Amino acid sequence: MKYCSTRGQVHGLSFSAAVMMGLADDGGLLLPEDIPKLAKKELQKMSGLPYPELAFQLISKFATDIPSLDLKDIINRSYVHFDHEQITPAVKQDDLYILELFHGPTLAFKDVALQFLGNLFEYFLLKSGQRMNIIGATSGDTGSAAIYGVKGKKNINIFILYPKGRVSPIQELQMTTVTDKNVFNLAVEGTFDDAQAIVKEIFGDSDFKERHALGAVNSINWARILAQVVYYFSAWFQINKETGAEQIEVVVPTGNFGDIFAGYIAKQMGVPISRLILASNSNNILSRCINTGDYSTADVHCSLSPSMDIQVASNFERYLYYLLECDSKKVVTAMESFKENGRLDFTDAQKKRLKQDFGASSIDDTETLATISSFYDTTGYILDPHTATGIAVGKKLRDPNVPLVCLATAHPAKFGDAVKQAIGLAPTLPPAFVGLETQEKRVITIPADGELIKNYISANSI
Numbered sequence: 001m002k003y004c005s006t007r008g009q010v011h012g013l014s015f016s017a018a019v020m021m022g023l024a025d026d027g028g029l030l031l032p033e034d035i036p037k038l039a040k041k042e043l044q045k046m047s048g049l050p051y052p053e054l055a056f057q058l059i060s061k062f063a064t065d066i067p068s069l070d071l072k073d074i075i076n077r078s079y080v081h082f083d084h085e086q087i088t089p090a091v092k093q094d095d096l097y098i099l100e101l102f103h104g105p106t107l108a109f110k111d112v113a114l115q116f117l118g119n120l121f122e123y124f125l126l127k128s129g130q131r132m133n134i135i136g137a138t139s140g141d142t143g144s145a146a147i148y149g150v151k152g153k154k155n156i157n158i159f160i161l162y163p164k165g166r167v168s169p170i171q172e173l174q175m176t177t178v179t180d181k182n183v184f185n186l187a188v189e190g191t192f193d194d195a196q197a198i199v200k201e202i203f204g205d206s207d208f209k210e211r212h213a214l215g216a217v218n219s220i221n222w223a224r225i226l227a228q229v230v231y232y233f234s235a236w237f238q239i240n241k242e243t244g245a246e247q248i249e250v251v252v253p254t255g256n257f258g259d260i261f262a263g264y265i266a267k268q269m270g271v272p273i274s275r276l277i278l279a280s281n282s283n284n285i286l287s288r289c290i291n292t293g294d295y296s297t298a299d300v301h302c303s304l305s306p307s308m309d310i311q312v313a314s315n316f317e318r319y320l321y322y323l324l325e326c327d328s329k330k331v332v333t334a335m336e337s338f339k340e341n342g343r344l345d346f347t348d349a350q351k352k353r354l355k356q357d358f359g360a361s362s363i364d365d366t367e368t369l370a371t372i373s374s375f376y377d378t379t380g381y382i383l384d385p386h387t388a389t390g391i392a393v394g395k396k397l398r399d400p401n402v403p404l405v406c407l408a409t410a411h412p413a414k415f416g417d418a419v420k421q422a423i424g425l426a427p428t429l430p431p432a433f434v435g436l437e438t439q440e441k442r443v444i445t446i447p448a449d450g451e452l453i454k455n456y457i458s459a460n461s462i
Helices: 015-021 040-046 051-059 068-078 110-128 141-150 169-176 192-204 206-211 222-243 258-269 285-292 316-323 328-341 348-357 365-379 385-397 412-423 450-460
Strands: 003-005 030-032 090-093 096-100 132-137 156-163 183-189 214-216 248-253 273-280 358-362 404-408 444-447
Touching: 003 015, 015 110, 015 222, 030 222, 040 051, 040 222, 051 068, 051 222, 068 110, 090 222, 096 222, 096 385, 110 132, 110 141, 110 156, 110 222, 132 141, 132 192, 141 156, 141 169, 141 183, 156 169, 156 192, 156 450, 169 412, 183 192, 183 450, 192 206, 192 214, 192 450, 222 248, 222 258, 248 258, 248 385, 258 273, 258 316, 273 285, 273 385, 285 348, 285 358, 316 328, 316 348, 348 358, 358 385, 365 385, 365 412, 385 404, 385 412, 444 450
Parallel strands: 096 404, 132 156, 132 214, 156 183, 183 444, 248 273, 248 404, 273 358
Antiparallel strands: 003 030, 090 096
16 A cells, blocks of 8 residues: 655655655645455454454555554554453444543543554654654644653654643643653643644654654544544444444544544445534534535634634645545645635535535534533433534434434543533543642643744754
């Protein structure tokens, strides 16, 4: 399997080269040159596999330059710290299924991919004797999951940028209480979009990137998307086994388009997803785009679901590549126009395709709280505000004749204030969260200035 850039100037890369490059050198995002389509018989053979073996069967189709025994070992080690034997169990609640993606070490869906990516990085670096400085921006969960994926690992330093005051207290503590010498937390005085733009700007400086051996953990890294593809297969197998249904609908709360793009890839590979439904909060650029073709930036609004407080969805470019019929020249023109004007324009045919590929809607904080409250009253099950966004949108748009699966992206204890506001009591803190506020913290506050941040990285790179 070879990889190419959405912008056309990088192609023919191996999987390992694509992972280590992160953002393509031409500023685009990397994609496989072909998406394997699985026959029904092959799907049936996979249906009873344990999660790590399922992950191996799927990932090995894309990671063709890693010896099978090595890849199996990397994958097996990536899921040993999950607290549920199914890794991503589908739990029936009320009249839908919740795919619990929060059973990893930081209790968020990012663990599914970042435990894998951290082990991949270590594997490649130990084989080559090289070093890496990882840079990532986070709106909440990516940062801690990435840190837990690489803390203490050899030949790696990690720099995580997060918007100061715009992540939940637990999310911040999970990052800042990791005091390993290879971990650097930067509280950026700005929004997540500011932090994400700085990361992309830094990766766009090819001399700086090469000099400091930069690596990416954000979902611009293809390995992140690939690892997330697996749980769509797992969800289908679990629900098909229980219900015998021929199809499922999946609702995905998302701000950066990475998680739902993984679902798009899974569907292309053969998972019978009748519809992918995108759920937004008040930062609704993605749902506006799907429903009206309006992909234009706006001010970022702080919400009770802060991991979706994003107005520039970096992974949308991957889908745009397919929407523009894999024409990289058109992608370059579109992204240059977006950089200049803050908007993308679509033809009527492209708007129709958007609606065919996705359903979408958005809700505000009031409806988020109401959903947490009503779902708890009905089922006794506590939702985090991101999952609540998904369930509210899913209930609006679902086909009642098809099982609905909602991706649960985080443990509710990560957003205890919002949960308490909704149901009058805070969720029980998991052992991993107890006493975090009393631990030593390691963080610096820094302006949203790319040059200042580059200087800090230069001074602290491995």
